[in-house]
Amino acid sequence: MTIRVRFAPSPTGYLHIGGARTALFNWLFARNKKGVFVLRIEDTDEARSTEESTAQILRSMEWLGMNWDEGPFLQSDHKAKHQQYAAQLVRQGRAYQCYCSPEELETRRKEMMAKKLPPKYNGQCRALSAEQKKKFEQEGRQPVIRFRMPDSGVTKINDLVKGPIQFDNSLLDDFVILKSSGVPVYNFAVVCDDHDMAITHVIRGDDHISNTPRQIMLYQAFGWELPEFAHIPMILGPDGARLSKRHGAAALDEYIQQGYLPEAIMNYLVLLGWATEDSQQIFSVSEMIEKFSLERCAKNAAIFDPEKLKWLNGEYIRHKLLPENLVRLGKKFLVEKKLIDENTDLEYINQVISLERERIKTIGELPELVDFFFMEKVELADDKAQKTLAKPNVKEILAKVAAGLSSAQDFSVAGLEQTVRQLCETNNYKTGEVFHPVRVAVSGRTTGPGLFDMLSVLGRERVLARIKQTVERL
RNA sequence: GGCGCCAUCGUCUAAUUGGUUAGGACGCUGCCCUCUCAAGGCAGAGCUUACGGGUUCGAGUCCCGUUGGCGCCA
Numbered sequence: 179m180t181i182r183v184r185f186a187p188s189p190t191g192y193l194h195i196g197g198a199r200t201a202l203f204n205w206l207f208a209r210n211k212k213g214v215f216v217l218r219i220e221d222t223d224e225a226r227s228t229e230e231s232t233a234q235i236l237r238s239m240e241w242l243g244m245n246w247d248e249g250p251f252l253q254s255d256h257k258a259k260h261q262q263y264a265a266q267l268v269r270q271g272r273a274y275q276c277y278c279s280p281e282e283l284e285t286r287r288k289e290m291m292a293k294k295l296p297p298k299y300n301g302q303c304r305a306l307s308a309e310q311k312k313k314f315e316q317e318g319r320q321p322v323i324r325f326r327m328p329d330s331g332v333t334k335i336n337d338l339v340k341g342p343i344q345f346d347n348s349l350l351d352d353f354v355i356l357k358s359s360g361v362p363v364y365n366f367a368v369v370c371d372d373h374d375m376a377i378t379h380v381i382r383g384d385d386h387i388s389n390t391p392r393q394i395m396l397y398q399a400f401g402w403e404l405p406e407f408a409h410i411p412m413i414l415g416p417d418g419a420r421l422s423k424r425h426g427a428a429a430l431d432e433y434i435q436q437g438y439l440p441e442a443i444m445n446y447l448v449l450l451g452w453a454t455e456d457s458q459q460i461f462s463v464s465e466m467i468e469k470f471s472l473e474r475c476a477k478n479a480a481i482f483d484p485e486k487l488k489w490l491n492g493e494y495i496r497h498k499l500l501p502e503n504l505v506r507l508g509k510k511f512l513v514e515k516k517l518i519d520e521n522t523d524l525e526y527i528n529q530v531i532s533l534e535r536e537r538i539k540t541i542g543e544l545p546e547l548v549d550f551f552f553m554e555k556v557e558l559a560d561d562k563a564q565k566t567l568a569k570p571n572v573k574e575i576l577a578k579v580a581a582g583l584s585s586a587q588d589f590s591v592a593g594l595e596q597t598v599r600q601l602c603e604t605n606n607y608k609t610g611e612v613f614h615p616v617r618v619a620v621s622g623r624t625t626g627p628g629l630f631d632m633l634s635v636l637g638r639e640r641v642l643a644r645i646k647q648t649v650e651r652l
Numbered sequence: 653g654g655c656g657c658c659a660u661c662g663u664c665u666a667a668u669u670g671g672u673u674a675g676g677a678c679g680c681u682g683c684c685c686u687c688u689c690a691a692g693g694c695a696g697a698g699c700u701u702a703c704g705g706g707u708u709c710g711a712g713u714c715c716c717g718u719u720g721g722c723g724c725c726a
Contacts, residue, residue: 287726297653297726340657349655350725388656388724411658411722418721449664449677457666457676476665478658479722486664486678496691536691547689595687613687625689 181213189231192429193238217249260362275321276303277314298351320358338408384409437541492539619648
């Protein structure tokens with residue numbers, strides 16, 4: 179039998195780190211089992227659902243490379259079907275119209291609470307006669323449809339991640355499946371859709387565990403075959419609370435904008451709640467697919483660690499990203515910051531970006547590190563730079579270096595290094611005494627790529643101009 | 653309030669399914685390399701496995717309780 183799974187986000191915001199991880203586990207499971215991955219947008223909450231969110235979620239999924247085989251389906255398109263299913267349950271006597279008003283329910287709930295009883299629905303509309311219903315409707319009451327829960331027995335789940343879980347049926351009340359507006363309630367819509375889409379494995383966050391017994395009751399009432407359930411743990415913020423906006427970047431989009439790579443994010447996400455026996459850290463997508471299994475999923479919630487994600491992203495930039503792709507991505511950020519435009523020499527851009535490969539952890543860090551390559555005047559970045567130039571003999575040293583470089587015929591990295599080192603020796607300068615001021619003179623800062631790499635890329639003209647500029651200011 | 657899930661270094665996790673000194677990764681500290689910053693290499697600190705009982709020759713692993721965190725239902 180073909181395995182079928184689905185990812186079913188609500189379009190009430192951006193795709194979340196947590197949502198992305200749920201999607202990933204579903205996707206990996208489907209790909210690993212050569213199954214089908216269905217995408218369904220759960221937009222029954224009309225008030226909060228937006229089309230922008232849907233578009234945003236789809237874009238994020240595509241960006242991560244999680245392709246779906248069917249969909250995206252909109253749950254709202256199945257409303258009529260859901261209503262038919264609800265009517266079917268009413269006909270079968272498994273559901274009934276309830277005319278209790280929200281106010282009445284609230285009053286009763288408070289009474290129950292006051293008596294320290296669990297505030298469940300009292301089942302008072304379970305057996306209304308036709309006349310009673312008619313009377314209510316004449317009063318202008320619109321019924322909801324409630325599912326008739328059994329009064330006893332236990333519902334068992336054999337969760338693929340958590341193991342066996344039991345719920346006492348008597349604790350659950352007759353829950354609403356169709357609101358008076360005719361809109362299906364989440365627990366009902368999910369079951370209908372999962373059945374209609376022939377979902378075999380429901381893989382979702384463990385915040386849905388408590389919903390599962392209700393859903394199972396529905397499957398059984400319809401006589402439908404149960405899917406397997408796998409509840410994966412939540413992702414929490416650094417403070418241990420459920421990950422949300424207030425934890426800073428919880429939306430995938432923000433990571434895209436900061437210059438994270440999809441492969442790195444996928445890799446980080448798979449490590450959150452899943453591991454191989456050898457604790458392997460770096461996984462290519464195909465490796466994840468090959469090795470993924472629900473049995474090896476963790477049961478406990480995981481705290482999202484932006485630092486480790488950053489490290490992984492650096493790894494991917496250094497070791498996995500093709501040089502031409504680094505340049506391509508880097509260019510976008512440089513254009514955005516207006517450091518380059520279509521007139522900027524391409525080869526120069528390539529060389530500049532390549533110089534920072536080992537130093538950046540996100541592509542977004544690039545512009546501020548290389549801005550001086552594209553600016554006419556060198557600005558001193560900080561006090562340290564100032565101090566370096568304030569040291570004795572700097573003026574004289576820079577003048578000598580300028581002279582040496584203007585006549586140097588070899589402007590390659592190795593050639594430059596030889597020239598400058600020789601200059602140090604002839605004049606009896608310590609290398610540091612020379613290297614540091616030169617660095618500051620051409621870049622305005624005390625840190626950066628190797629000095630000779632920098633000089634070589636900048637080229638003779640820029641180097642000499644900048645040294646001259648600096649000397650004049652001293 | 654009821655019900656449910658969970659509990660190994662600060663964080664993510666591993667542990668041959670009950671059998672050595674609890675392993676790896678991020679982060680942190682130090683050293684090496686070195687023109688700086690990174691990268692890389694090496695080393696170190698950090699977990700009496702939440703706590704308390706029990707079963708057992710033997711428990712991170714099984715059972716019970718407690719505490720705590722999270723979630724669901726309102």
